[in-house]
Amino acid sequence: MVIFMAKVMGLTGNEAIAYAVKQCNVDVVAAYPITPQTVMVEVISEYIYNGEMDAEFICVESEHSAMSACIGASLAGARVFTGTASQGLALMHEMLYIASGLRCPIVMGVANRALSAPLNIHGDHSDMMGSRDCGWIQIYAENVQEAYDWTIQAFKIAEDPRVLLPVSVNIDGFILSHCVENVFVLEDDVVARFLPPRKPLITIDPTNPITVGAMCLPDYYFEVKFQQFQTLNESLKVIREVTKEYESLSGRKYDVLEAYAMEDAEAAILCIGSTAGTAKEVAKGLRREGKKVGVVKLWVYRPFPQEDLIKALGDVKALAVLDRAFSFGAPFNALCSDVISTLYKYRKDIRVFNCVYGLGGRDITPMEIRGIFEETLEIADTGRLKEYVRFIGVRE
Amino acid sequence: MVLVEVRWHGRGGQGIVTVSRILAQAALLDGKYAQSFPEFGPERRGAPVTGYTRISDEPILIHSQIYNPNIVVVVDPTLIGKVDVIRGLSPKGLVVAHASRGPDELKKILGVSDVSVYTVDAMKIALEVLGRPIYNTAMLGALLKAYPLVTMDSLVKVIRERFPGAVGEKNVAAIKRAYEEAIGVE
Missing domain, CATH: 3.40.50.970 (Thiamin diphosphate (ThDP)-binding fold, Pyr/PP domains)
Structure with a gap:
């Protein structure tokens, strides 16, 4: 090469x-x-x-x-x-x-x-x-x-x-x-x-x-x-x-998606765009603490890379899908809907929840992402989902 | 140097984005990784603004804003007392300020103990060297005196590229003089 x-x-x-x-x-x-x-x-x-x-x-x-x-x-x-x-x-x-x-x-x-x-x-x-x-x-x-x-x-x-x-x-x-x-x-x-x-x-x-x-x-x-x-x-x-x-x-490797620290991950975050970088940084820290977390970043959102996603998820038990937009009135927001549709076809066992974040430029901090990882790990551990859709950093 | 985060304080029109970017470009020449970004949003001349620089030996993955900077550079002296310039400053952090008063006095005004404070009279230098009240680049010299975040060679190279000819040389002279004249207390 x-x-x-x-x-x-x-x-x-x-x-x-x-x-x-x-x-x-x-x-x-x-x-x-x-x-x-x-x-x-x-x-x-x-x-x-x-x-x-x-x-x-x-x-x-x-x-x-x-x-x-x-x-x-x-x-x-x-x-x-x-x-x-x-x-x-x-x-x-x-x-x-x-x-x-x-x-x-x-x-x-x-x-x-x-x-x-x-x-x-x-x-x-x-x-x-x-x-x-x-x-x-x-x-x-x-x-x-x-x-x-x-x-x-x-x-x-x-x-x-x-x-x-x-x-x-x-x-x-x-x-x-x-x-x-x-x-x-x-x-x-x-x-x-x-x-x-x-x-x-x-x-x-x-x-x-x-x-x-x-x-x-x-x-x-x-x-x-x-x-x-x-x-x-x-x-x-x-x-x-x-x-x-x-x-x-x-010398730079691209694909339809990137799987970061997913080999033996039990809990993962899936997202698109710049937040994936912050999520990888947080995952790196959690890995040092021995937590089995990873990140899936879609480079290509359309066409939706279904089979690659299933492969990337490996043996993950719980997954948080981060959406930076609302699909008003929908059961899940856009990215999460696509992920759940894909899992319905191939992997019904993975517990998935949707986190809406960062609307209108609201910053998502490493601490917030850490919180999402911790919750995902807990779900992976207990198998119990608390909420299907969560809103990160919003004042209710 | 794992990761150093810098927050710049100034006013719209004082070249805060420019100095933050020059610092990042110099880090690049040093073979490091850098990010430089403005306070996101509309630009407002005269209003307090912030700019941010991240510098690291390793690729920078993080894309959130900077909340706990290691270094704060105050380009506009009138902001002290009006803007909380030490907000979130990490312990053992560093303040580099444009001030006619000395670092001891400024340290008392800021009410900080576990922080190093450096000051330089950047306006005086700008007027004498550049002949104009543009003092953003001088603050880069003071910053380097306080902490060798980038090499002087790289900084000078970036300045000369950014401001070709006599303007660049004057800015280099202002930076070097600010480097000489900046004084600090631990």
Whole structure:
């Protein structure tokens, strides 16, 4: 295995994604600024203005237009990127389904943020969870390094002819978007070799007109959507292939999920995003005390990696699933619902409870995570669940 | 050095995010791992703000906020008495403050015993060296005097990269002078 020497930079999550986008030779960026994503597209626009990046930046009047422009450019054969957050993603909602339905391999950086009302600019997962069934591949980064690495991998995954689906790379708003961390970046030519120019199968072309997104009545619509459904599920295989290739040039190992200290774990926390790092740090401490705890972090949330999850859980007896968003009125919140659905198929013996945390940027502390581990250990020990859904750090 | 957490106190517009980031970048050059993040939220010029830096020999996994810093750096001298700058400061911690008064006096004002206190008149240095009342970078020199969190070489390199030309050299001079002039009590 050849590991290419890389230089280390201090970048925020937003800057790391922008840097990756520059290296990926993106052709078109259409975006609208929104906190906490603004810097992401601001830096990209600077690259384009300075001549460091040969791309078209389309300033649009809204996120709905941003995604519409991205779809048009993607259909014309361009490599396309956009970034958004919160209300911006919500405003795109309609176009997200069109991007996936038309099989546009767009990559989007999302600095996850709470949804109004009440107005809040801070980090939680309400925005992406609100669009979780939009047919996009959805990846969550734990730290700034992962934000960089996944952005590069996202284009390769999206543009694979077996996939041709849009991908969102999610970073926790402020916690990652505005945090400077060490980032080992690849050389430009290494990225260029990993990600050659896009080779679209069909493109729209004024000299050779075709119809895209034509009306599809009850006689065909179902089949089109069924193909999309199957393709998304089967993309896990491509995602894994891409991570293997990326590992060979970066030395960094990715997969659809990460199992941390899970070998003999009896109790575990499952979560996505930056909280996984804090959970691993707490688990490390508890392991030193001899407690058998581990962490499962999903990198890929859609498609949901069911079989990998079952494998990662090993012999775990109790599991706390952490959700940073409400699914109002649902029995469990989004991530936990998916975990329980998976366990229903494969492992009904694991005791699961759902912890809602960190809404609107409320910090989750190592002490709180320790508390969740201790409760999970107690459940593993006694087999008795006290509550199915708990709320961490909320004043009732 | 396992993990050192620093909290910066200043006011919006004084370059708190900038110095926190410069410190992190210098740590990176030293081959360490670092995080630098602002107090999350809207920026408000003139209002009290905080910035945070984590530095470690090992990769930093934690992504929660900093509640018990090892070091507090007070960039704006008018904050003392108005903002609880020693909130959560860990035992045997360190306060590095921009103050015209000496560390003994400041220690009494802060009412701390198990904490080292360093002071420097950063405004005086900024006016004399930079010719402008911008004293955030000088506080990096005082911090290094109190605790060798990063090497002076790396810090100077980052400053020169961040502020090319004469501005960078003046900031380097301000940092070095603050390093000389900072005095402390254990």
